[in-house]
Amino acid sequence: MKGVDAYPGYFSLNLDNDIKIEAMSTRRAGLERFTFPRGSKPVIGGGTLDINPENGRITIGDHYGSSFGPGSDHYQAFACYDLLNSGAQKLSEYGIWTGDT
Structure with a gap:
């Protein structure tokens, strides 16, 4: 770094x-x-996601359980990526990787 x-x-x-x-x-x-x-050619991954190729926006979100100890604490995480630099760029390709063959 x-x-x-x-x-x-x-x-x-x-x-x-x-x-x-x-x-x-x-x-x-x-x-x-x-x-x-x-x-x-960037690759971004995460929970559930939606790709909007027209405006170059990728939204990612999911619900998660507690990562330590007992309990049922849950939280939601959300991310939004705007990739087109205010229209100055276009997506040449897009897709998702599901981790299976």
């Missing part, structure tokens, strides 16, 4: 493969931005 920058409500870093990750937060929401190297 290189190029780490952090302060309350913001964190960014540049990975060794030149992908830049930025995470911003408020008390009730978070936003992530991924900047991929020019010419790369």
Whole structure:
């Protein structure tokens, strides 16, 4: 990792493969931005998702159970990725990987 920058409500870093990750937060929401190297074909995965190729938006969300100890604590996580840079880019292809053959 290189190029780490952090302060309350913001964190960014540049990975060794030149992908830049930025995470911003408020008390009730978070936003992530991924900047991929020019010419790369990014792959993003997660729970249930919806791909809208017209506006380049990918939404991911799911319900999760407690990850430690007993109990039935549940929470919902949601992410939204806008990939088209305000219309300056087009999706050349899209799809999902289901993990099976």
